[in-house]
Amino acid sequence: MTTSATDETATGPRIDPRLLEVLVCPVSKSALVYDAGRQELLSRKAGLAFPIRNGVPLLTVEAARSLTDAEIGKL
Amino acid sequence: MIAVMSTPEPTAANPNTSFGFRTVTEDERQSLVNDVFSKVAERYDLMNDLMSGGLHRLWKSDFVAALNPPRADAAFRLLDVAGGTGDIAMRCLAAAGPNTSAVICDISPEMLEVGRRRVTDAGLADRITLVEGNAEELPFPDKSFDAYTISFGIRNVTHIDKALSEARRVLKTGGHFLCLEFSDVQVPILDRIYDFHSFEVIPRLGRLAAGDAQPYQYLVESIRKFPKQETFAAMIRAAGFSNVSYRNLTGGVAAIHSGWRI
Numbered sequence: 485m486t487t488s489a490t491d492e493t494a495t496g497p498r499i500d501p502r503l504l505e506v507l508v509c510p511v512s513k514s515a516l517v518y519d520a521g522r523q524e525l526l527s528r529k530a531g532l533a534f535p536i537r538n539g540v541p542l543l544t545v546e547a548a549r550s551l552t553d554a555e556i557g558k559l
Numbered sequence: 560m561i562a563v564m565s566t567p568e569p570t571a572a573n574p575n576t577s578f579g580f581r582t583v584t585e586d587e588r589q590s591l592v593n594d595v596f597s598k599v600a601e602r603y604d605l606m607n608d609l610m611s612g613g614l615h616r617l618w619k620s621d622f623v624a625a626l627n628p629p630r631a632d633a634a635f636r637l638l639d640v641a642g643g644t645g646d647i648a649m650r651c652l653a654a655a656g657p658n659t660s661a662v663i664c665d666i667s668p669e670m671l672e673v674g675r676r677r678v679t680d681a682g683l684a685d686r687i688t689l690v691e692g693n694a695e696e697l698p699f700p701d702k703s704f705d706a707y708t709i710s711f712g713i714r715n716v717t718h719i720d721k722a723l724s725e726a727r728r729v730l731k732t733g734g735h736f737l738c739l740e741f742s743d744v745q746v747p748i749l750d751r752i753y754d755f756h757s758f759e760v761i762p763r764l765g766r767l768a769a770g771d772a773q774p775y776q777y778l779v780e781s782i783r784k785f786p787k788q789e790t791f792a793a794m795i796r797a798a799g800f801s802n803v804s805y806r807n808l809t810g811g812v813a814a815i816h817s818g819w820r821i
Binding site: 503507510513 | 647662666668671675688689690691692693696697698699700701703
C-alpha cells in the first residue's frame with residue numbers, strides 16, 4: 485500500500501510518544517523509527533513501513549508497505 | 560454476506576483450516592474472520608447481550624475479578640488482545656488503581672474504531688492505547704506486560720499455538736495469562752437447550768439486530784469447533800505456561816482459563 489503524507493495524516497491526532505517506547509516491529513521484534521511527517525513507523529530490519537491512522541498504529545504485515553532501498557539507507 | 564464460491568487448492572504454505580463448519584484455506588479464514596467483525600463491530604456489544612441474555616456481562620465481571628488488578632498505586636500494564644471495542648480494558652481500569660494502564664490490540668480496524676470512540680468518550684485516552692495487530696505476531700517487546708487478557712477472541716485466531724506462544728513472550732516473569740471463551744457445556748439438558756439456542760435462535764437474532772445472519776452463524780459454529788476445556792488447558796501448558804487452570808461459567812457455556820509465566 486502507498487501512504488501519502490497528506491493533510492489527513494498531518495492533522496490527525498499525534499501518536500503518544502510513550503506508546504512508541506512499547507512498540508516493536510511485529511515481524512523482526514526490533515525497534516521502530518517514527519516518521520512524524522508521513523505518520524509511519526519504520527522497521528529497518530523487516531524493510532516495512534507501518535501506517536498510523538487517527539493515532540492508531542497499524543502493525544500488521546497486511547497494512548504495511550515495503551520500504552525502498554533508499555529509505556532503508558537513510559535509517 | 561460471506562460467499563465462498565470456489566475454494567483454492569490447499570498447499571503446504573496455505574493449508575486447510577476451518578471457518579465455522581466449513582473447510583477453507585488459512586489465508587481465506589483470516590479474511591473471512593475479518594469480514595465477520597467488520598460487519599458486526601457497531602452492534603457487537605448489543606448482540607452479545609441478546610445472544611447471551613446478558614450473561615456475558617456477568618462472565619466479564621468474573622473475568623476482571625480473576626485478573627485482580629492492583630487497587631493501590633502499583634503500576635500495572637495490561638495487554639488486552641482482540642479487545643477492540645474496549646470492553647475488557649475499560650472494565651479493568653474501573654476496577655484498578657490509578658497506575659494501571661492498558662493496551663488494546665485487535666486485528667479488526669472496525670472494532671478498534673468503536674473502541675477508540677468509547678475510550679475517548681470515557682476520558683481514558685491517556686490510560687488506554689489502541690494498536691492494530693495480529694495475536695500471532697504481536698508488536699510488543701519481550702516481557703513488557705503484567706497481564707495478558709483475551710476475551711472471546713482466541714477461537715478466531717488461525718494458529719492458536721502461535722498466539723499462546725506470543726502471549727507468553729510479551730508477559731513479564733510472574734505475568735498472568737487469562738482467557739475468557741465459549742466452551743463445552745458440561746451439564747445435561749442445558750447442553751440441548753444451548754444447542755437449540757445456538758443454531759436456531761442466535762442466527763435469527765443476528766439477522767434481526769445486525770441485519771445479517773451469516774456472521775452469527777460463523778460465531779456459533781466457531782464455538783463448537785473450539786477445543787474443550789481440558790484440551791485447551793493442555794495447549795496453554797504446551798506454550799510454556801505454569802499453574803494452568805480453568806473455571807467453568809454457567810455450566811461450561813463459557814470458561815476462564817488461567818496460566819502464569821514463571
